[in-house]
Amino acid sequence: MATEGEKEQVKLLGVTLSPFVVRVRIALALKGIDYEFIQETMQPKSELLLKSNPVHKKIPVLIHNGKPVCESTVIVQYIEEAWGSKAPNLMPKDPYDRAVARFWAAFVDDKIFPSMRGVFLGQGEQLQKAVEESVTNFLLIEEALRTNQCFAGKAYFGGDQIGLVDIALGGLSAFIKGLEKATDSVLIDPEKMPLLSAWMDRFCKSDGVREVMPDFTKQAEFISTRRASMISPPTAK
Amino acid sequence: MEGCGEDGQVKLLGVIRSPFVVRVRIALALKGIHCEFIEEDVLNNKSELLLQSNPVHKKIPVLIHNGKPVCESMIIVQYIEEAWDSKAPFLMPRDPYDRAIARFWAAFIDDKVIPSILGAFRGQGEEQQKAVEESVANLLLLEEVLRSTGKAYFGGDGIGLVDIALGGLLVLIQTVEKVTNIVLIDTQKTPLLSAWADQFCKADKVKNAFPDRAELFAFLSARRAKLTSPPPGN
Numbered sequence: 001m002a003t004e005g006e007k008e009q010v011k012l013l014g015v016t017l018s019p020f021v022v023r024v025r026i027a028l029a030l031k032g033i034d035y036e037f038i039q040e041t042m043q044p045k046s047e048l049l050l051k052s053n054p055v056h057k058k059i060p061v062l063i064h065n066g067k068p069v070c071e072s073t074v075i076v077q078y079i080e081e082a083w084g085s086k087a088p089n090l091m092p093k094d095p096y097d098r099a100v101a102r103f104w105a106a107f108v109d110d111k112i113f114p115s116m117r118g119v120f121l122g123q124g125e126q127l128q129k130a131v132e133e134s135v136t137n138f139l140l141i142e143e144a145l146r147t148n149q150c151f152a153g154k155a156y157f158g159g160d161q162i163g164l165v166d167i168a169l170g171g172l173s174a175f176i177k178g179l180e181k182a183t184d185s186v187l188i189d190p191e192k193m194p195l196l197s198a199w200m201d202r203f204c205k206s207d208g209v210r211e212v213m214p215d216f217t218k219q220a221e222f223i224s225t226r227r228a229s230m231i232s233p234p235t236a237k
Numbered sequence: 238m239e240g241c242g243e244d245g246q247v248k249l250l251g252v253i254r255s256p257f258v259v260r261v262r263i264a265l266a267l268k269g270i271h272c273e274f275i276e277e278d279v280l281n282n283k284s285e286l287l288l289q290s291n292p293v294h295k296k297i298p299v300l301i302h303n304g305k306p307v308c309e310s311m312i313i314v315q316y317i318e319e320a321w322d323s324k325a326p327f328l329m330p331r332d333p334y335d336r337a338i339a340r341f342w343a344a345f346i347d348d349k350v351i352p353s354i355l356g357a358f359r360g361q362g363e364e365q366q367k368a369v370e371e372s373v374a375n376l377l378l379l380e381e382v383l384r385s386t387g388k389a390y391f392g393g394d395g396i397g398l399v400d401i402a403l404g405g406l407l408v409l410i411q412t413v414e415k416v417t418n419i420v421l422i423d424t425q426k427t428p429l430l431s432a433w434a435d436q437f438c439k440a441d442k443v444k445n446a447f448p449d450r451a452e453l454f455a456f457l458s459a460r461r462a463k464l465t466s467p468p469p470g471n
Contacts, residue, residue, distance in 0.1 A: 009431065053346065055378060067334055074340045081333035094321035099307045106309055140293055 003097030010035035014060040016223055017214050020072040021060040027079045029208035030162060031086045037169075041214060073105055075169055088161045100150045102143075104157065105168040112169065119179050119187070120223065123231065131185045138188055140190045141169065145195040155202065162206060165185060170203040178219030182227060189214055244321070246304070247272040250287050251297040252279055254448040254456060256311035258298040260405030262446035264317045267396060268324045271443075311343050315403055326395050342382065342391065343402040350375045351406065354421065358413045358457070359464055365417070372421050376430060379403065383429040389436060394442065404437045408447045415458045 012028065014021030014033050020184030028035055040049055040059050051069035052061045062069045062078065069078045080090040092098055115137050145151050157165035180187050190197040204213055249265070253256035261406055265272050277287055277297050290299045290306035300307045300316065307316045318328040353375055356368030382391060382399075391399035408446050412435075414421055424431040438444060 034377070062356040064334070069337045069341075071341055071344055074337050075461065077340065078333055078337040081336060084333075095316055096305055096307070098319060099312050102312045103308055104276070106312065151320065170362075 001125040008033075009063075009065050011038055012036070012060060013038045013040050013046075013052060013063065015040055017174075017219060018059060019172040019175040022174065022212055022214065023072045023167050024060045024062060024075050024079070024231070026162075026167050026171060026209050027076045028092060029212055030088060030090065031079060033079070033082050033083060033086075040087065071170060072171070073109060073164075077163060079162075090136075090158070090163050090167065092163065097150055100148070101157070101164045104144065104165045107137075107140070108165070108168040108172070112141075113172065116172070116175065116179060117168040119183055120227070121230065122183075125181060127185075131183070131187065133191075134187050135189075138193055142193040142196045145199065156199070162208070166199075166203055170200065170209065173200055173204050174214040174216055174219040175223075176200075177216040179222045181216070181220035182223040193230075220226070244270050245302060246325050248275055248301040249273070249275055250275045250284070250290065250299040250301070251276055254453050256295060256406040256409045259408070259448065260310045260401050260421070261298045261300060261313050261317070263396075263401050263405060263443050264314045264328060266324055266442040266446050267323050267328070268317060270317070270321060270324075287401065301452070311398075311402060314398060318398075328392070328396070328398055328401065332395065334362070339392070339398045340341070342399045345375075345378070346399070346402045346406070350379075350403070351383065354406070354410060354413060357419060357421065358417060363464055365419075368420050369421070373426065376422060380427040380430045383433060390433065396437070396443070400433075400437060403445065407434055407438060408450060408453060412450060412453045412457055415454060416461050423430055 009032055010028070012021070012024060014037070015025070016022075016039070022087055025037075038048070040046055042059075049059065049061065050057055052063060053070045055061075056070060058070070060070075060072055060075060062075045062079075064082065067074050076090065092101060112134070115130055115134040119127060119134055122128075122130045128160050145157075151157050153162065157169070163171070176187055179185070188196055190198065203209055247265070247270055249258070249261060251261070251274065253259075253274075253276070262274075275284075275286070275295070279297060281408055282293060284419070286301075287293055287297065287299060289390060290301060291297075291308045294308060297307070298308075298310055300313045302316075302320065307313050314328065328341060353368055353372040357365060357372050360366075360368045378393075388394060388397050391403070396404070409423055413419075422431055423435055438447070
């Protein structure tokens, strides 16, 4: 909790089960940054949320000394830059490696998450299609882990330490595991994706991550409840 | 020799009409980086080089710097900024918070503005009307940014990341307006954005990166005609 006279005031507006919020919490934990976690009510959205993120009205929002930063990937890069002298570095130094990191973080946002969302929302044939799409996307990540010079043979996408891509993808771990449970599907098959599987286990056990990663069973229950409420009652013929 | 020298070997795979390619060309032009432009036949025959350089998305633009490919237009722009970080002008602010705001609005342009404009181009009737309203609402938010900073550009006194993100789309937006007969950047509703657009289009070095307007008009007209032609009879 921020006290009078303290130099930095950091607040994080969010909900504990959101994978995007988890990303930010991981970054803050790794940098050892103290912050106040403000559980957002969501329904209705709080005044603070509407004021801090008027454009999207979404969480997470990081509020640093009163100034809001929105969008989880933007927030993680902000944390890296605003606390640039604090180890560990979440981004590589070399411009090319940074571009590669940003590419894969964007891949998670633009491809992986939408296909997962398809699994979350899907039923029957649509669900099957979304599962296949997700597996295709995860296989590309497996391929990158195997062949990309920046990642191959390393413990994390960030090298010896957790970096942007680890946070971007790893932040979704509970969501991915929860979805697998709730939909009875396999998204990351340890046989087909040994490197990705091993990486995810390693990531979830890491310092800074395990303390903020939601419990997989809790996540699965939450997803199941939401999915159940989406299925409309059968209409009379 | 073009493409070599102190900048190293710089190639850009793309098509001139793509707004994503325009973004990269603007950044290269501003930094005075010489580059070999390789025109791709994206519709019918993607080159081996493209498929090899961007195996994940198989899309342009791809910047190849000393043999190493960088993909995704805004990632390429940030790469150009960082790889040539001693070359003025600076495309990103120095302050971490200002950088976060720049990245936020660049993401907004990709995630919201582009889809709504494409919706306005592709849609018909009510669907198109909805997309137009959405586009205007999105552009109003950008108008508000200019109003609150009071600066000529989103980047401040000079062109920055957000200017490039939106500016790369300008010829496309203006051509879509002409082809579909709708107004997106309204001089009355978004006067500052209108003035910004005029200024940007005239800016030194920038205008050479733009596609030919007449060619783009012909291309988009043909696309629109295909989209709006009635389906074949049964």
